[in-house]
Amino acid sequence: MKIEDVVCTFCGCLCDDLVVEVDGRRVVSVENGCTLANEKFMGDHRLQSPIRRNGKGWEHISYDDAIRETAEILCDADRPILYGWSGTHGEAQSIGIHLAELLGALVDNTSTVCHGPSILAIQEVGHPGCTLGQVKNRADVVVYWGTNPIDAHPRHMSRYTTFADGFFLKEAFRDRRLIVVDVRKTESANIADEFITIEPGGDYAVLSALRAIVRGKREIIPPSVSGVSREQLFRVADLLLSAKFGAIFFGLGLTMSPGKYKNVRNAIELTEELSRHTKYTISPMRGHWNVYGSNEVFTWITGYPYAVDFARGIAFYNPGETTSVDVLRRKECDACLVVGSDPGAHFPKACAEHLARIPTIQIDPHTNATTHLSRIQIPVAVTGIDAEGTAYRMDGVPIRTRMLFKGEYPSDTEILERLYTLVKEAKGP
């Protein structure tokens, strides 16, 4: 059976035009999807049943036992942390946050090691953005700064920006100018009209230089800024200003480099500066398919996009203190529930070591690095394949993922609901 308009749950592009052929409980073929989409749908490496660490080995246990034991661990903990959420649907995220509220736990999502700094920058200066269709239909200048969409969001250029025709651009790739800024010559840089190589850690200075030029202060620019020549800066600024509609996309090259949120703040302020001359928008390239959804759900329930601490009863937010890496680094938490992410692979070693020290429970369809650090892992259905729910694309457009077939695994929502019920019973009214 061929299913049309399937939503890919890999990256923040959330492409919704895939055609997937399904034979019973097996995906047979994927059309229109990139390599990552294909791996996602065709992959067949699920953990078969819940497992529990047993001394130096592992044993299979029932879902009932796994959930009950998880509830006990969480109730016993003084400072539990519920981490992850970007790899699951909004309905599950919602229950997870209420669970944290009930436990007085700290709840954080993967933004913390991704676009958390972008959020901090937005909280300082705002975010002039737009939906991706606005870029597709109008943008004649596209900038990718510190991001390599070809590897991380393969269809971003062909579906939404450089190559996709739009209402006002009938010959898109001829009519658009593509600027790529990076510290290394990525695949994306290979097809750019203008590639700017920046010395590592030099983004802030280059952004400042461009802001100065846009402000008309060319005379103050030194011959070279972080390895970028003055001539190139002038050329790029002129190109930016020549746009009728310019779209800037930025990635972890800004959020993870020295300067972190200040880099992003500078990029947003460049956008705002350009907006005084012509139309400009800026957007973060969100990684996980539903990381933006986790920010949205966190925000409408708690008021904050990530790093929320319920220990005081109220929702308390102080990134740098209530962010997962810091909490783990300080060895502060004494139990961890991981849902839809892999901190074992993506946190610094010291954090992984603390996860191994405390009872860590993982809810995830696949074994991964965190599996080895955990006490219990509960396999669940994969949203977009055998579970469905809401996801938010990187530009904030909410899309309902599809369930392609009913599988044998429970969804994140079902597991978390059962967990919530058990914890609520234990905690009393």
Place this chain on the structure above:
Amino acid sequence: MSELLVRNAYVIDPLSGIKGDVMDIAIRDGKIVEEVGRNAEVIDADHCLTLPGGVDSHSHVCGTKVNFGRYMSPEDMRAGRTARKGVMHVTSGYSVPTTFGNSYRYSIMGYTTILEGAMAPLEARHTHEEFTATPHQDMLANTLFDGNWSIMEAVREKDVKRAAAVVAWTLSAVKGFAIKLTNPGGTEAWGWGEDVHSILDQVPHFGVTPAEIIETMIRANELLNLPHSVHIHCNALGVPGNYRTTLDTLDLVPDLNDKRQTLYLTHLQFHSYGGSTWKDISSKSEDIARAVNNKPQVAIDMGQIMFGRTTTMTADGPMEFKLYMLHHNKWSNHDVELETGSGIIPVYYSRKSLVNCVMWAIGLELALLTKDPWQCMLSTDNPNGAPFVKYPEIIALLMSRRFRENELALLDPRTAHYVPLPAIDRELDWYDIAVMTRAGQAKALGITGVGKGHLAPGAEADIAIYPLKPDSLDPSTEYQQVMAGFGKTRYTIKRGRVVARDGEVVVEGANSTIWTKAITPPEFDLSVDPEFVKKFEQYYTVRMSNYPVQDVYLPRGVCIATEASL
């Protein structure tokens, strides 16, 4: 079967013609009935003011831009935090509270129905998700059509029926309630960093004017027989001298419906400015109110501003950028492909700012100078003028001249030269307030038929009992009590169930979402229209089959179906 009896209630129910009688209200299974059995639970209202549940006909509480207002404002979240308590979830926020924060605070003030003022169709799913997390109120969503390409093309072709078909398809796809036009044409122009400045400006590339969009949409709305009228946020919001644009817009309105207004003009305070710069801005509330008084076919809401800190958010992207150029605090913008835009900035309305003082006066003047309370709703365009928790204070200001004078004395002393407020003696009475906070809204929205805004048998048992005794209270002097009383109900009853009592929320709540579906003849079914389908295949970045809001997002949807006259 659950039964409840409210005894000794001092009832004002304007839609039923009850202007202050002490009576009992019987409730069975969530509806008001003639009488209930002996075993019914009893609430003694003790002669307190008892009104139908409050209806807010224009408020921003759920959806993409509201949530972004929270997202970008941790300082606002910190300004209003409550811990989890009983059935109440944690809440955060002052001007843009979390969904539960909104819901609890409205509930405590006796509000049971809220219309979200602006929902971008492409992002409707988000609004509905937040509706589900706003458990104590029945929710409705105004759906944005101001920059809709299909609409503008129909307007250019002078094809009212096609415009109606686009509205019908979209409202039913996104489970919206009514047509919202925010700065019509201006949001599309903002796609190029531009704006329209009067109702006769051309929208770039589309060859239509705001006036043509407004006129076409008014007629399309009536062709679909929708419960509410077109709901407009006029062009040129917040610009000195914009009252002319507002008067021009009022002049466009024909009288096409005998049950309700033909055009609803929202937050009119922001559209009643004289002068030509921020230095000589003045109140033109008298001109506007005169036009409204002469046109029974329009209804307005105040858009009152109140001093202090708040967050402005609107689909009017270009206006927010202009405002940002004034405030230089922080600015967010979010354009939505083929449809609309939006912008958010935090603001502080100050008594030391003459402009802000003039704005404050204009809102009150509009309410006091509009003769018929059914034509003017009480609103702050929450949170743009002020958070809705300021409603009790506004009510007190409208009911007490003395309170107004006391307030005026605190303002920039030049204010009196620019506004007529000091000369207005009128004090509104309990009945006027009842109209302006629930009955008028329910009538204007066209939801009396689904049992909103009144207490006649058959109506939804949404009731607010305030600790106010109109028989013995003089609002003119005891305005502090009025303010306190409207701020915290003794009981808020939602569909026959007590949901809040003396400032505490007592149940988890389960709301409904009211949406409209205009049934059109098959030749107007756009789901198979080649031009319309092309929009999805070529210009939208979401497939047509993934666009409509699935039923699962409306666990308790209430559909108002109409038969279109196409």
Place this chain on the structure above:
Amino acid sequence: MNFLLNTGRTIRQGSYVERKNSDAYKGEATSLYMHPVDMMILEIEEGSHVRVESNQGDVVMKVHPALWISQREVFVCLGPYANYLVAPETHCSGMPDFKSTMVTITPTTDLLVTVAELMERCGGVRYED
């Protein structure tokens, strides 16, 4: 020899992300891309193993030449191997220095470790299906 370690996404890392315990993932996540001139100085060939050491620890990786990276910089896709070297310090931003860790690289004949072994070093217990 000292290098600046940069990390980021690669398409293969993304492809194998749900098979983190596979040889394919190990192969990609231990691939270290280095400028050929630096390889010459270190006297190593494509495919040579190197020990990469930071103030957090050390891990064995496999070198690939790449012209798209500057001298004295190396690139490893994000994952447990790269993060084994990254410090947990966030400078009160919540975000570690994933793209700017100083490392020392020396040739070695030691073998690559699996993800499970690496996690065992962190105190975990290996799970094999």
Place this chain on the structure above:
Amino acid sequence: MSLPIIPYLQEIARLEWLHKFFFVRTAPLVTPSYSRGFPELTNKTCTHALFCMMACPAPGAIDVIKTPDGWEPRIHKGHCIRCGLCVEACPNGVLTSGRILESMFNDSTRLSFSFRIDVDTNLCMGCGNCAVACPVNKLIDTQMAYGGRASTDQLLLKVSDGKCHVLHAELCTGCKTCENHCPNEAIRVSRLLEAVQIAEVEP
């Protein structure tokens, strides 16, 4: 120093040599009939088929430009290697050089083009840049150009199973748009030229 000059002067001053130098008669230089000169226009109408450009092996040697009178091939002599392929390739006989056109006419031969597209599936990441930019795809299925959603299998290029696949190589016109916009050189277009009898080309 002066001695070595004398034998030279003696040699130059020989009568026989001087005679030959001033009165020699050799046949004038003519271009042999089989030689290929720079292609010239025949004044036949150019239909902008671009076969000449596709056939040309010398980068930058020929362009087809728009003049007020219509399309016209233009030879850049510094680049042209006078191979004559463009003359042979043109379906309308717009260009000529030596006897190429004549002998093609006599022999009823033509050049036939085809293109081969190779996708290195190890490198391809299915980003779809090639399939979306491809002008042939665009004519067949407009949706492709607007974001890469394929609604037919009659395409030249299509992404499925995570890689770009060449479905109908015979549709390729050799424009190399795909090759130019591939971020990692995973797609290559090569030209296959063969001489065929006209009957085969235009049955």
